[in-house]
Amino acid sequence: MKNRMLKGAHLSERKCREILHYFCEDLTATQIAAITGVSRVTVNAYLKLIRTRLAQFCEDAFPAHQLPENVVSLKGSLSGLPKTSYFGFTRHNGHVYATGLENITKEHLLNWQKQHNGQPGSEMQSIQAVADFNNWRLYRRDMLAAGATTNGDEISGFWGLTRNRLMKFRGVNRNTLYLHIKECEFRYNHRNENMQAKLLQLINKHPLHEVHMQ
Secondary structure: OOOOOOOOOOOOHHHHHHHHHHHHOOOOHHHHHHHHOOOHHHHHHHHHHHHHHHHHHHHHHOOHHHOOOOEEOOOOOOOOOOOOOEEEEEEEOOEEEEEEEOOOOHHHHHHHHHOOOOOOOOOOOOOOEEEEOOOOEEEEOOOOOOOOOOOOOHHHHHHHHHHHHHHHOOOOOOOOHHHHHHHHHHHHHOOOOOHHHHHHHHHHHOOHHHOOOO
16 A cells, blocks of 8 residues: 555555654654564664654744854755754744754853843844753853743753653764754644644655655
8 A cells, every 4th residue: 555654665654654653652763663563773764754854844943033143954954964962942932942053162152151132242142042962051041130040931841851851762873963852842842732643744744755864
């Protein structure tokens, strides 16, 4: 039977949907392989396609006016997946968006953190926090005001979800870190929706064989 999710796939559409279901349940590739009987290598290949589709969706949803000048993305990458350990977080309309950042050092971050939003000449003005995944540290510029608190804050919630998910996977290869961060962004921003239905809607619109693999 024709697989509408992935043209030319060796697996049936039913098996692809099964993998998608367990992906939405946040199982690891090893767990999915054990349940479905599909090899872990094949499962990982499908998960990379799904994560790339999610990353493309999240990039399209990112408010263009809040993109920093030193952004790295799938669209702008000429040499495979974006490879960076630094991600900027920003809030917009109740959602949290993450973007890869280039040309970042610890000294750069400390200087950026001391600047105030709107200050003439300040860098990354639209970015409210920067995550350093080399050291698992979150730098915040929006919480420096007196009396500011992170209780109930969207960025704190997103950072907590992202850190816990990646630690569950016992770390993530830097080559695929970008895809995992964008997956966390999707999961957080659509946490009150049916993730599987949302994903199927995206894939029906743009099947996985249309994903440009890096």
